[in-house]
Amino acid sequence: MRTHARVAVIGGGALGASLLYHLALRGWTDTVLLEKDDLTSGSTWHAAGLCTQFNASLNVTRLLMRGVELFRDLEAGPHGPIDFRAVGSVRLATVPARLDQYRDARGLARITGLPLEIIGPDEIGRLVPLLSLEGVLGGAWTPTDGYVDPSRATLAMADAATGLGAGIERHTTVTALRELPSGEWDVVTDRGTLRAGIVVNAAGIWGRDVGRLAGVDLPIVPMEHQYLVTDAVPELAADHPEMPVVRDTEASFYVREEAGGLLVGPYEPNPKPWAVSGIPRDFGRQLLPSDFDQVSGVLELATRRIPALAGVGMKQLLNGPTSYTPDGNALMGWVPGRRNLFVLSGFSYGIVQSGGAGLNAAAWVVDGEPVDNLWELDVRRFGPDAADLDYVVPRARETYEREYAIPFPFEELQAARPRKTDPLYDLLAARGAVFGARNGWERPLWFVPDGGPRGDEPTYRRPAWLPYQIAECRAIRERAGLLDMSSFAKYEVSGPGAADGLDRLCANRLPAVGRVALTPMLSPRGGIESDLTITRLAPDRFYVVTAAATQARDLDWIERHLPADGSVTLEDVTADWGVLMLAGPRARDILGALTDADLSTAAFPFMAARDIVVGPVPVRALRVTYTGELGWELHHPIEWSRTLYGLLLDAGAGAGIADVGYRALDSLRLEKGYRLWGSDIGPQDSPLEAGLDRFVAFDKGDFIGREPLLRQRAEGVDRRLACLTIELADDDDLFPRGGEPVFSGESLAGYLRAAHPGHAVGRTIGLAYLSDTTSASGTVLEVEILGERRPASVVAAPLYDSEGGRMRV
Ligand SMILES: Cc1cc2nc3c(=O)[nH]c(=O)nc-3n(C[C@H](O)[C@H](O)[C@H](O)COP(=O)(O)OP(=O)(O)OC[C@H]3O[C@@H](n4cnc5c(N)ncnc54)[C@H](O)[C@@H]3O)c2cc1C
Numbered sequence: 001m002r003t004h005a006r007v008a009v010i011g012g013g014a015l016g017a018s019l020l021y022h023l024a025l026r027g028w029t030d031t032v033l034l035e036k037d038d039l040t041s042g043s044t045w046h047a048a049g050l051c052t053q054f055n056a057s058l059n060v061t062r063l064l065m066r067g068v069e070l071f072r073d074l075e076a077g078p079h080g081p082i083d084f085r086a087v088g089s090v091r092l093a094t095v096p097a098r099l100d101q102y103r104d105a106r107g108l109a110r111i112t113g114l115p116l117e118i119i120g121p122d123e124i125g126r127l128v129p130l131l132s133l134e135g136v137l138g139g140a141w142t143p144t145d146g147y148v149d150p151s152r153a154t155l156a157m158a159d160a161a162t163g164l165g166a167g168i169e170r171h172t173t174v175t176a177l178r179e180l181p182s183g184e185w186d187v188v189t190d191r192g193t194l195r196a197g198i199v200v201n202a203a204g205i206w207g208r209d210v211g212r213l214a215g216v217d218l219p220i221v222p223m224e225h226q227y228l229v230t231d232a233v234p235e236l237a238a239d240h241p242e243m244p245v246v247r248d249t250e251a252s253f254y255v256r257e258e259a260g261g262l263l264v265g266p267y268e269p270n271p272k273p274w275a276v277s278g279i280p281r282d283f284g285r286q287l288l289p290s291d292f293d294q295v296s297g298v299l300e301l302a303t304r305r306i307p308a309l310a311g312v313g314m315k316q317l318l319n320g321p322t323s324y325t326p327d328g329n330a331l332m333g334w335v336p337g338r339r340n341l342f343v344l345s346g347f348s349y350g351i352v353q354s355g356g357a358g359l360n361a362a363a364w365v366v367d368g369e370p371v372d373n374l375w376e377l378d379v380r381r382f383g384p385d386a387a388d389l390d391y392v393v394p395r396a397r398e399t400y401e402r403e404y405a406i407p408f409p410f411e412e413l414q415a416a417r418p419r420k421t422d423p424l425y426d427l428l429a430a431r432g433a434v435f436g437a438r439n440g441w442e443r444p445l446w447f448v449p450d451g452g453p454r455g456d457e458p459t460y461r462r463p464a465w466l467p468y469q470i471a472e473c474r475a476i477r478e479r480a481g482l483l484d485m486s487s488f489a490k491y492e493v494s495g496p497g498a499a500d501g502l503d504r505l506c507a508n509r510l511p512a513v514g515r516v517a518l519t520p521m522l523s524p525r526g527g528i529e530s531d532l533t534i535t536r537l538a539p540d541r542f543y544v545v546t547a548a549a550t551q552a553r554d555l556d557w558i559e560r561h562l563p564a565d566g567s568v569t570l571e572d573v574t575a576d577w578g579v580l581m582l583a584g585p586r587a588r589d590i591l592g593a594l595t596d597a598d599l600s601t602a603a604f605p606f607m608a609a610r611d612i613v614v615g616p617v618p619v620r621a622l623r624v625t626y627t628g629e630l631g632w633e634l635h636h637p638i639e640w641s642r643t644l645y646g647l648l649l650d651a652g653a654g655a656g657i658a659d660v661g662y663r664a665l666d667s668l669r670l671e672k673g674y675r676l677w678g679s680d681i682g683p684q685d686s687p688l689e690a691g692l693d694r695f696v697a698f699d700k701g702d703f704i705g706r707e708p709l710l711r712q713r714a715e716g717v718d719r720r721l722a723c724l725t726i727e728l729a730d731d732d733d734l735f736p737r738g739g740e741p742v743f744s745g746e747s748l749a750g751y752l753r754a755a756h757p758g759h760a761v762g763r764t765i766g767l768a769y770l771s772d773t774t775s776a777s778g779t780v781l782e783v784e785i786l787g788e789r790r791p792a793s794v795v796a797a798p799l800y801d802s803e804g805g806r807m808r809v
Pocket residue numbers: 010011012013014015016034035036037038039040041042043044045046047048049050051172173174175202203204205206210225226227318319320321322323344345346347348349350351352353
């Protein structure tokens with residue numbers, strides 16, 4: 001066995017093989033894949049091999065398309081054939097909302113270039129004569145989908161990798177991982193120890209166990225998944241074009257042809273997690289006992305849809321374990337808290353994702369960044385607490401049984417909630433708060449006054465919560481609103497090296513003591529890695545605030561890039577500080593009634609921070625809000641939250657203060673043109689493209705990402721984030737939210753990264769990256785929403801209070 005390698009990949013399934021192959025394509029061949037059994041022995045050999053490219057996420061769709069593209073190439077290349085059959089696939093719609101989902105997906109497909117059409121029952125009957133069309137309203141037809149032989153595909157990638165010089169060690173079990181002071185790893189196996197520069201955990205359902213060898217706990221749960229293979233179906237005996245893969249989404253199963261019979265895979269209710277506390281040591285190339293009762297309900301529905309199933313025998317009911325995570329997406333990226341440990345595990349449909357994930361993982365390892373935006377798969381979207389079994393198991397079960405559920409916009413899933421609550425949770429609930437969860441934190445989305453309807457029925461169209469949001473936005477624009485933002489992630493950075501260390505990370509100038517700065521942190525390519533608020537508490541002490549969703553990601557980025565010489569201390573203080581945002585023209589009157597502090601602009605200007613006392617509560621007050629109004633974020637020791645909240649409500653009663661939820665910010669921030677990381681800005685976007693030039697201090701000296709940005713500034717950007725207003729009639733029930741294609745005539749000009757009604761300006765606002773010509777103010781475009789086009793115009797932003805006088809007042 002080899003004793004050294006630049007990269008050791010643990011796991012010889014579809015993912016490990018794909019990474020090995022893509023590393024080799026990048027010229028990295030001092031690599032070795034370690035597999036405890038034979039290649040494909042995990043979930044890979046028994047997968048159904050379906051290759052869908054249909055997904056509610058643009059980023060995941062792109063990943064899936066890369067997978068199919070790779071399989072097409074392998075099929076025709078020297079390591080094929082791999083039995084990739086592009087039979088297409090049809091998803092049935094039997095309820096009207098499902099057609100909305102497909103219309104929405106067709107919009108995404110126009111953006112990615114995926115062929116996808118909505119077809120009627122007649123066309124479906126023609127494509128799949130076996131189907132009963134009872135109740136079928138239509139379907140989504142993706143002709144380039146298909147299925148593959150997962151083992152042959154994996155072996156082809158492995159062969160291609162070894163052909164280029166990569167190594168594979170079969171029957172080699174990794175038993176321990178030891179991180180060395182040099183940053184290298186000793187990978188201990190039953191056949192000896194290998195020293196590796198980088199270790200990749202591509203161990204599928206064993207990903208959690210392999211993670212533990214390195215002292216990290218990953219949120220992965222093996223779930224049982226079964227499919228039935230039938231005897232030969234007489235109706236398929238005659239020569240015929242192979243039927244497309246069919247998914248009856250309401251009944252929750254997939255079906256394809258298999259050797260003259262059918263293969264039917266249900267996603268049943270009450271699914272079964274397996275071996276959650278660790279996979280038995282001797283579990284290898286094995287299946288689990290089949291359990292007919294578990295899936296009989298869905299199989300009955302399948303027989304109604306495909307009457308031919310009724311008279312045909314069952315050849316096998318195969319039960320195999322596959323990975324699930326709390327949100328159903330895999331875990332990719334550098335593992336926080338460890339050097340040179342990469343994860344590529346937790347894939348629940350990893351055959352079709354293997355091509356795109358392997359390509360991106362290779363780029364991430366070689367270049368430090370993936371090619372595509374992979375936020376939905378980034379291991380850092382979860383904090384360390386997500387691996388807790390009380391969280392990950394119910395979440396994985398919910399995700400499994402909702403595999404084919406309609407992924408409605410704005411919908412909040414319910415498993416393992418409430419989880420993280422701040423002291424205001426029950427008070428806000430009693431006052432009508434409807435909550436959503438972000439990174440485990442319960443946050444108010446809107447408030448239902450006087451026991452009215454909750455307004456959270458899922459829909460792709462105008463949502464029922466809109467009137468509540470309108471009222472809350474009005475409160476902030478006209479009077480005052482109070483929003484519990486305690487879920488914000490907060491870090492303290494201190495020490496003699498803190499200022500220099502942070503300065504190298506931030507594109508903007510660091511603030512002076514007592515001041516607040518907004519700043520992007522850039523990737524080495526100049527993309528927006530994160531977007532945060534930094535307050536300087538003392539010359540060598542900083543308070544950093546960022547979104548709840550990016551708590552682990554931003555912490556990891558800062559930690560990796562601060563000097564490791566002991567001159568800087570980085571502490572996550574999220575759970576110590578509560579935050580109440582008070583905003584609106586009456587905010588000063590309300591706060592002023594509770595404090596002796598001078599709140600005048602002269603004493604407490606916009607973007608300043610002061611330690612004040614509000615009633616008895618010690619408050620770190622920051623004069624910033626995400627609303628465009630006069631206001632403060634009142635950061636306070638979290639044990640004071642109830643007292644502070646009560647005081648503010650009482651003091652604001654006469655001024656008409658209102659409880660406000662997060663949904664209001666969606667509207668208020670777009671009226672002001674404020675950017676949101678993960679939506680309109682991210683690692684694929686530069687601050688110059690995003691119109692954030694004013695937050696980049698080129699003249700302050702070096703910072704990460706400066707060089708590529710300087711080049712971009714010299715050469716000019718070829719796309720800009722433009723503000724659009726979208727014309728919707730008063731009785732129009734369309735509700736764009738981001739992800740809709742934007743057309744100039746018949747050509748695709750871009751797509752909405754975000755959209756929402758701006759209630760104060762009375763227009764629906766969208767943001768889209770557009771070329772120089774289309775982003776000019778006054779350009780008339782069209783936005784396609786659920787298949788319907790609406791006129792849109794590029795306008796100067798912001799639409800609300802363009803001089804910014806209201807927040808500076
Ligand atoms: C019934 C069923 C049907 C499915 N159908 C589809 C489908 O139609 N389409 C689709 O895309 N996906 C499908 N999947 C999911 C798919 O099988 C998995 O997502 C995919 O195989 C995961 O590949 P992987 O490489 O991550 O993991 P695996 O294939 O499980 O590979 C991990 C490897 O790591 C090895 N290993 C573990 N621990 C160690 C160690 N300590 N040392 C060395 N080696 C180790 C294991 O032996 C194993 O070979 C299905 C899954 C099931 C169960």
